[in-house]
Amino acid sequence: MGADVFFTRARGGTAKEAFIEAVDDAYYEYGHNGYTGTIAEKDGFVMIKLPEGMDPVAYADTLIANDDDRISNKWGPAGCIELPDNEYLFFGWASC
Numbered sequence: 001m002g003a004d005v006f007f008t009r010a011r012g013g014t015a016k017e018a019f020i021e022a023v024d025d026a027y028y029e030y031g032h033n034g035y036t037g038t039i040a041e042k043d044g045f046v047m048i049k050l051p052e053g054m055d056p057v058a059y060a061d062t063l064i065a066n067d068d069d070r071i072s073n074k075w076g077p078a079g080c081i082e083l084p085d086n087e088y089l090f091f092g093w094a095s096c
Contacts (some may be wrong), residue, residue, distance in 0.1 A: 003074035003093040005064055007057060011087050015080050018088040019045050027034030037096030045080040045090060046070050056081045060091040 008026070012018030019039075026040035027096045034041065048063070048070065050056055060079060064070060071079040071092040 004095050004096045006038050006078075006091060006094050007060060008039045008090045009083070009087055010090065011085075015047060015084060015088050016047065017083065018086070019078075019080070019090060022088075022090055035096050037094050039078060039090050039094065041074070042090075042092070042093040043055045045078040048079050048081055050081050056083060056089050060089060064091065064093070 008022045010022035012021055012023070022039050023042065026036065026038040030036040030038055030040055032040075050059055060081060063079060068079075071077065074093040074095045076092075078090045081089045081091075081094040083089055
């Protein structure tokens with residue numbers, strides 16, 4: 001069993017609401033059988049502050065490339081960066 005990198009954007013009043021929405025959408029799109037390589041495999045997330053002036057996807061990609069401990073485990077939490085307008089970027093490794 002391997003792992004895939006995922007990036008998912010979702011909206012919600014809170015990061016938790018957005019996370020639930022993103023997971024539900026992934027279940028709908030990829031099913032409930034597990035090992036989808038998507039956010040559907042995650043049961044939580046960790047908030048990560050975006051450094052000023054950085055592009056959120058580029059920063060998330062850097063964290064993945066650098067094997068950042070907060071998001072490097074395919075069984076661990078997703079990373080979450082807060083974006084404007086109640087949008088959140090979830091990212092990391094997921095089992096596939």
